[in-house]
Amino acid sequence: MNTTRQGAAVDARGIGVEGPRGWAFRGIDISAEPGALIAVQGSSGSGRTCLLLALTGRMRITAGEATVAGLPLPKRIGTVRSRTAIAHVPGVVELEPALTVGEHLKEQALLGHRFQGLGASLPWGRRQKEATRARIDAALAVVGLDPASLVKGLRTAVRDLERIEALRLSVALGIMHEPQLLAVDDVDLKLSAAERAEAWQLLRDVTRTGTTVVAAGSEAPADAVLVRTTPAPATADTTAADTSAAPATETPATETPATKAPADAGSGADSGDDTPTDTDEKEAADAFAETGRA
Template sequence: MNTTRQGAAVNARGIGVEGPRGWAFQGIDITAEPGALIAVQGSSGSGRTCLLLALTGRMRITAGEATVAGLPLPKRMGTVRSRTAIAHVPGVVELEPALTVGEHLKEQALLGHRFQGLSASLPWGKRQKEATRARIDAALAAVRLDPATLVKGLRTAVRDLERIEALRLSVALGIMHGPQLLAVDDVDLKLSAEERTEAWQMLRDLAQAGTTIVAAGSEAPADALVVRTTPAPATAAKTEAAPADAPADAPADGSGTAGSTHTDETDKEEAAHAFAETGRA
């Protein structure tokens, strides 16, 4: 894991995402330095997931102005995607229950070699294997997930993990290749009070180590920069959805339901649709 890259500064003024069923969110302002812990809070269906995807270049903003790591959105969405990562986003990036912890980690480590050309397809030598092992160990250490504490170690299936363990694994996969910014959804969903404290402490530690963290949850720690999303007013306006790779003036992949209540389910569905359009994690 790259531990030397500086986190991404985030600056946004009045940003929003509008899609075929109305606004997912509107009027969001953020000013955060590299290595900040940003907590996104809002009621169910208020566009929290869409905001995470917008700030990581995976959903096109259609209102306002934003920069991440100095890169303007939506103009530089592709570059922002390459410098950020997402974790624990239902319907977008999820763990496979049947796979083991070790299988998830190895698969993610191998993804770092996808664009290294011919050498990536050749048999790995001892040096490459050691580098992969070091990358995995660093990610596990950063999220404080000790395989020795799991029921079957690295051979533990995801379905046998406790919720807090699954969250730690998701975050480990997200940080493995050293993103400048990591977005994490549903941080404290169905966790006990003690586990919520552990989850936010894990993210705080990552932020203090330099990675900018944007996390959606119900109870933000006192030292986090809190951003609140609210359900946007219903609108009769209709726009066509566009993938993240569309021209900068194309309409957004968005969320919201014109003339009806925007629910958390539609937020997740539209987020998953945006991810499917981009084809990138």
């Protein structure tokens, strides 16, 4: 893994996402340098998940202005999406409990080759296999996940992982193809105080590779760029409950941990409006809205 890759600078002024039931979030300002750790602090329903999705090109902002890696949103939403990754976002990208750690890593590697146009070279030769093994090992090293420490090594099923181990795996899958920005949701959910500190240290370790990290949790470390989200006030046409769970006008296609395009994908489409054209985007948007998450 290239440890000198340039992360994404993030600049946002008054951004918001409004859907049919009101605002998911609005009035958010962010200024962060490449390789920064950005902590989004807020209660469940305050729009923090939607903010992560908006900053990674998986949800269209409807107010304000933002740039990620110098690319304006929402105009360059497709390119931003291809240069970013998301991890540990329930309802959007999740680990499959029945699959093993090794199966998740192999799937991510296979899809990475597909996005790079190498599918026609399968079955892989020795060189491709060695490169893939090196990429997996590098990602596991960054997140501090040693397969030898797991109950059954790489054959350990996700359902048998501790929560902090599952978080490490999710992050490893997210960084495998070197995104410029990684978004992680629910960092401290159901973790002890010691585990919360461990989780935030994990994300600091990722930023040391050059990757910018934006992560949501109920508590934020003092050394992070802090962004606070609060439930949007109800409007005349919506209740407070509806507003706090408001869907956006555009939400992402549901992803498995391995469906992110590599960080270099989309670099040939760096001009004009490159809004994603996934045929299942509307269906996934509706499904995500039904979860009531924000």
